[in-house]
Amino acid sequence: MAQNSHAGRPSSWLAVVVIWIGFGVGGAAMVPSPKWWMFWTGVGIVAIGGIIAMSIHIFDDVIIDGPRTVPEERHHSELARGAHSEAGGPAIATDPATTKPHG
Secondary structure, three states, X not given: OOOOOOOOOXXXXXXXXXXXXXXXXXXXXXXXXXXXXXHHHHHHHHHHHHHHHHHOOXXXXXXXXXXXXXXXXXXXXXXXXXXXOOOOOEOOOOOOOOOOOOO
């Protein structure tokens, strides 16, 4: 596996898939009417997946990268630039629901 990969180990994915299956079983138990025995079976499968995850140390898959620098981009918003109206004064935002139409 490539160095600094965020893909995780196959054993970690096994734990994740078991947990997904548990959520699927528990979720399917709620449609269209609750089947509580099936719901609790799903909860048990999720718990088994959690035990697998803890036993294989799933959090050891985390790779801490160095800080990322994102170049600052120029903001294109009229309000952020301190836009001025064509008359030279500052632009004023108005609420159309509270202003009267011209005329």
